[in-house]
Amino acid sequence: MWTGRRVVLGVSGGIACYKSCTLARRLTEAGAQVDVILTRGAAEFVRPLTFEALTGRPALGSLWEPGGALSHIRLGQQADLVLVAPATAHLIARMAQGLADDLLTTLLLASTAPVLLAPAMNDEMFAHLQTRANLERLRARGVSVVGPDVGALAEGPSERPGRMSEPETILAHAARAVRGRGPFSGRRVVVTAGPTRESIDPVRVVTNRSSGKMGYRVAEAAWERGADVVLVSGPVALPAPVGVRLRRVETTRELEDAVREELPETDVLVMAAAPADFRPSDPSDRKRARVDGALAIPMEPTDDILGATRGLRKQGSITVGFALETGDALAKGRAKLERKDLDLIVVNDALEPGAGFEVDTNRVALLGRDGAARILPLQTKREVAEAILDAVELSLGR
Numbered sequence: 001m002w003t004g005r006r007v008v009l010g011v012s013g014g015i016a017c018y019k020s021c022t023l024a025r026r027l028t029e030a031g032a033q034v035d036v037i038l039t040r041g042a043a044e045f046v047r048p049l050t051f052e053a054l055t056g057r058p059a060l061g062s063l064w065e066p067g068g069a070l071s072h073i074r075l076g077q078q079a080d081l082v083l084v085a086p087a088t089a090h091l092i093a094r095m096a097q098g099l100a101d102d103l104l105t106t107l108l109l110a111s112t113a114p115v116l117l118a119p120a121m122n123d124e125m126f127a128h129l130q131t132r133a134n135l136e137r138l139r140a141r142g143v144s145v146v147g148p149d150v151g152a153l154a155e156g157p158s159e160r161p162g163r164m165s166e167p168e169t170i171l172a173h174a175a176r177a178v179r180g181r182g183p184f185s186g187r188r189v190v191v192t193a194g195p196t197r198e199s200i201d202p203v204r205v206v207t208n209r210s211s212g213k214m215g216y217r218v219a220e221a222a223w224e225r226g227a228d229v230v231l232v233s234g235p236v237a238l239p240a241p242v243g244v245r246l247r248r249v250e251t252t253r254e255l256e257d258a259v260r261e262e263l264p265e266t267d268v269l270v271m272a273a274a275p276a277d278f279r280p281s282d283p284s285d286r287k288r289a290r291v292d293g294a295l296a297i298p299m300e301p302t303d304d305i306l307g308a309t310r311g312l313r314k315q316g317s318i319t320v321g322f323a324l325e326t327g328d329a330l331a332k333g334r335a336k337l338e339r340k341d342l343d344l345i346v347v348n349d350a351l352e353p354g355a356g357f358e359v360d361t362n363r364v365a366l367l368g369r370d371g372a373a374r375i376l377p378l379q380t381k382r383e384v385a386e387a388i389l390d391a392v393e394l395s396l397g398r
């Protein structure tokens with residue numbers, strides 16, 4: 001998403017400046033044009049040369065350098081985002097007052113781009129009523145803020161907020177600050193992901209190979225687009241995406257209960273989970289002993305979640321299903337779309353190389369209500385997630 005975007009990275013004088021180097025690097029690698037502006041304090045911590053080497057562009061500090069203020073104010077006006085990380089107590093105070101006593105604060109006043117601050121300071125400084133009031137004032141003006149987190153500070157351990165958020169978290173918020181004002185803004189999106197697990201006995205389960213990757217990427221991308229996202233996840237080994245509310249479930253019944261609870265307030269439901277279709281009908285409460293010869297475990301069907309919750313859908317909401325098939329995927333997907341009253345179905349064939357469970361890529365077709373099929377090339381699951389949300393966005397905009 002960063003390709004061709006312009007980011008001004010403002011760096012003020014806190015010890016967390018060293019993490020700004022990672023931010024500059026990551027944004028540049030992702031394709032952004034990054035212009036770094038340091039306060040005088042920041043230049044005491046990290047030399048501008050470091051940022052120049054990382055971004056391939058001059059890092060700026062003074063309002064008074066030849067060519068200075070005017071061209072750099074233009075940078076602020078052309079930017080897609082002004083990210084200030086770290087934002088010191090002093091910088092936050094200057095912004096709240098509307099001061100323009102150096103290049104960064106002057107640019108911040110002259111820019112109409114979205115602004116994201118990553119405060120970083122001693123925990124007492126952050127708790128100070130003046131700092132709180134300054135941040136509130138900035139928030140009221142539409143400035144976004146990420147963190148600070150609780151954790152170790154340069155001066156020692158702390159159990160109160162003050163530490164700058166990690167670069168990964170800041171980058172996710174930066175993406176949302178840039179992209180989050182479109183049709184998904186303020187919408188409630190519920191995504192289900194991963195497998196479910198059904199007990200055979202207290203130690204054994206029936207499950208499937210779903211890794212959850214597809215649903216997690218959809219949740220992440222929807223949050224970046226400004227949605228309020230709930231991710232209902234079966235047992236997977238993935239970290240929670242930044243910003244989303246994670247509800248962990250284990251069985252198909254728990255998954256259905258969570259969907260039931262969320263559905264009345266949901267604008268977009270994306271059912272990327274792979275719930276078990278069958279469960280042992282009589283799970284044992286003791287571990288089953290080993291037997292010689294064949295073992296038969298009687299199974300019963302689980303509820304069809306989309307069918308059972310259809311009546312709870314909010315009017316005008318959009319429902320996206322997935323069909324993972326092994327052969328004849330398009331025809332089976334089309335039938336499922338109709339049977340389950342879906343707006344969109346994402347169809348893939350588990351037998352195709354690079355598609356389906358466990359891998360990081362997917363090759364899918366998107367089928368809409370109108371019967372048209374869009375066959376997408378082999379892409380990363382993140383790219384597939386974006387394509388799915390593009391298709392949903394068309395309906396949301398209507």
Ligand SMILES: Cc1cc2nc3c(=O)[nH]c(=O)nc-3n(C[C@H](O)[C@H](O)[C@H](O)COP(=O)(O)O)c2cc1C
Nearest residue numbers: 012013014015039041042088089090091120121122
């Ligand atoms: C070693 C050292 C570490 C500092 N760390 C922070 C910090 O993490 N957060 C902060 O708000 N101020 C910190 N300060 C104080 C700021 O550098 C000081 O308030 C300065 O005026 C900030 O100016 P600036 O916001 O224009 O960069 C630190 C100062 C020193 C000497």
